[in-house]
Amino acid sequence: MAKFIKTPVKGMCDQLPADMRLREHVLSMIKTSYSRFGFTQIETPVMEHIENLTSKQGGDNEKLIFKVMKRGADLARAIDAGKGELADSGLRYDLTLPLSRYYANNKEQLPSPFKALQIGPVFRADQPQKGRFRMFTQCDIDILGDNTNLAELVAATSDMLSRIFSEVGITDFTIHINDRQILRGAAKNAGFAEEDIASILISLDKYDKIGLDGIRAELTENGYDAEMVDKYLEIYQNLGDMSCAEFCRDIDAECLDPKVITNMDEIISSAKTMVADGVKIVFDPTLVRGMGYYTGPIFEVTIDDYNFSIAGGGRYDKMVGNFCGQDVPATGFSIGFERIITILKDKLENGYKIDSDNVAILIHKDVTLDKKLEIFKEAKELRQAGKTVTIQMMRKNMKQQINMLESEGYTEFKKVYND
Numbered sequence: 001m002a003k004f005i006k007t008p009v010k011g012m013c014d015q016l017p018a019d020m021r022l023r024e025h026v027l028s029m030i031k032t033s034y035s036r037f038g039f040t041q042i043e044t045p046v047m048e049h050i051e052n053l054t055s056k057q058g059g060d061n062e063k064l065i066f067k068v069m070k071r072g073a074d075l076a077r078a079i080d081a082g083k084g085e086l087a088d089s090g091l092r093y094d095l096t097l098p099l100s101r102y103y104a105n106n107k108e109q110l111p112s113p114f115k116a117l118q119i120g121p122v123f124r125a126d127q128p129q130k131g132r133f134r135m136f137t138q139c140d141i142d143i144l145g146d147n148t149n150l151a152e153l154v155a156a157t158s159d160m161l162s163r164i165f166s167e168v169g170i171t172d173f174t175i176h177i178n179d180r181q182i183l184r185g186a187a188k189n190a191g192f193a194e195e196d197i198a199s200i201l202i203s204l205d206k207y208d209k210i211g212l213d214g215i216r217a218e219l220t221e222n223g224y225d226a227e228m229v230d231k232y233l234e235i236y237q238n239l240g241d242m243s244c245a246e247f248c249r250d251i252d253a254e255c256l257d258p259k260v261i262t263n264m265d266e267i268i269s270s271a272k273t274m275v276a277d278g279v280k281i282v283f284d285p286t287l288v289r290g291m292g293y294y295t296g297p298i299f300e301v302t303i304d305d306y307n308f309s310i311a312g313g314g315r316y317d318k319m320v321g322n323f324c325g326q327d328v329p330a331t332g333f334s335i336g337f338e339r340i341i342t343i344l345k346d347k348l349e350n351g352y353k354i355d356s357d358n359v360a361i362l363i364h365k366d367v368t369l370d371k372k373l374e375i376f377k378e379a380k381e382l383r384q385a386g387k388t389v390t391i392q393m394m395r396k397n398m399k400q401q402i403n404m405l406e407s408e409g410y411t412e413f414k415k416v417y418n419d
Contacts, residue, residue: 011134033160091123104323113146142332155274168347176284185256190232
């Protein structure tokens with residue numbers, strides 16, 4: 001006889017009660033923090049048109065789409081034809097593309113600028129590892145219709161992360177900032193053709209893992225001219241704590257508009273005045289961000305001792321125009337919710353506990369109905385007073401029962417017997 005499989009699908013997780021308490025606590029802090037900056041929560045469907053998901057805007061994520069097949073007669077016709085796409089939709093791999101479609105579809109009913117907060121599950125057919133899943137929660141903030149509020153995005157995310165991580169003693173983290181136009185300008189200044197830049201940046205994105213020598217070897221193996229590669233990587237030598245203007249001084253104005261440099265300095269200086277103490281903001285010329293829809297400034301947040309980012313984003317001015325034919329200034333920050341949870345679990349030795357006076361009422365099995373009715377009335381009054389109350393039948397191993405309740409945050413216990 002066949003048996004059902006009790007474990008979740010690979011890369012997806014069951015959430016135990018203790019996990020959910022921590023997750024809901026963090027989500028509450030995210031919503032509260034971002035609402036203080038004027039962001040309004042919205043929701044989009046988890047499923048998107050396959051044409052949108054495969055529009056060459058999502059970088060490598062487009063290789064990781066969970067596709068949804070056509071149904072009924074549509075599927076039968078596609079199979080009979082023996083060609084064409086069998087899928088007509090797919091599970092979203094991020095929240096930015098759905099937001100762009102949402103804005104294009106509803107912009108007449110939305111304020112301008114529109115400051116959106118979106119929280120929900122996304123799906124990628126990735127190889128699972130610590131902090132990386134196939135189904136995970138993303139939290140995004142975006143500003144659409146205004147190209148002047150980049151520093152506010154950085155400040156809002158800094159405020160939110162500071163509030164969350166201060167609970168586990170983490171007060172220092174780094175916000176890295178760069179601009180896709182600077183990345184393009186450096187490549188063009190070395191002589192690379194426009195159509196080669198995407199490939200060049202894929203190699204540069206590995207800077208932290210393979211260094212300049214590894215990038216040089218990879219670009220040379222990919223057939224690029226050695227002198228051109230040397231000229232390109234020369235600008236990335238001895239970076240240190242370098243300002244944007246210092247890094248860009250050898251990039252010809254024909255390859256990079258000087259306004260980009262001025263804008264970058266303005267974003268960094270503005271953000272520094274708004275972020276929490278302990279937050280470091282640095283210009284990072286090796287920051288790439290792999291999404292194809294980024295058109296300008298890009299951001300990433302890291303914490304010492306962890307080899308992954310916990311948030312990232314950037315400007316994507318062309319995305320909305322793909323849906324409505326008119327470009328709209330748009331910038332967003334995506335929060336690595338699952339990675340934040342992973343870090344908090346590492347730091348919370350005994351798990352997250354509810355900080356309140358919750359009551360557990362344990363009733364002996366021989367208690368009469370009249371006595372039970374008294375207890376139910378008492379529990380009702382406690383709940384109306386704002387307390388959390390659970391009623392359970394008393395177990396033989398009451399010590400173990402109480403220990404379990406304590407781990408769930410219950411601090412007050414009432415044992416009920418017959419008088």
